[in-house]
Amino acid sequence: MLQKNSKIGLTIDEITIGEKIQITEKIEDKDLLLYLGLTNDSNPLYIQHDYAATTPFKKPIVPTIMLNGIITSAVSKYIPGPGARIIEQHLKYLGPLYHYELFDTFLEVTEVNKENNTITVAVHSYDEQKKLVIEGNLTVTPPLSY
Structure with missing residues (x-):
């Protein structure tokens, strides 16, 4: 159940081909240690x-x-946002990302299938030197409107 001030993401009727977002992250030691501890990797x-x-x-x-x-x-935060679910992904990891490097990711809606309530989101991620490190696509079900 949604809380009073909770917002769901974009529904299939609100999404258009060409919608984009860029996010930039930096992986720090604390992030790595949390991951390694959580997964026992x-x-x-x-x-x-x-x-x-x-x-x-x-x-x-x-x-x-x-x-x-x-x-x-x-995907959960922005495109399409809260309530979305990834149902399929095809990602190629083309190169490494090193500790403390910036990680730029571009997401773009390339297909909207209203009949199946799915969208396709293209993924392109780059390291600090602007070298492509990840490319692929995601199939996502946007949140349903009630």
Whole structure:
């Protein structure tokens, strides 16, 4: 049940092809430690500088699922917003994101299917050097209006 001042996101009738949003995040140590503690993920590539130095990455990288979380939370917050649900995703992780780098993500509505109450959202994410690190699309069900 929605609280008195809660707002749902855009419904299928309020969404248009071409709607866009850009979000910028920076992954800090506290974020990484929370993720690693929550998931019990002990991959040394994510946190151990000595180990990461021996890999092609040369330094610790951000887990891809953390980046995925930033993308999916943008759907929940902005396009289409609260009440939306991702039902399918196709993302390619083209390169690493390193600790403390800015992570720019662009989301754009590329398809609206009123019959199925779904939208397609294109995803393009870049590292601080403007190199594409994630691309793909999401199929999302916007919130229903009651």
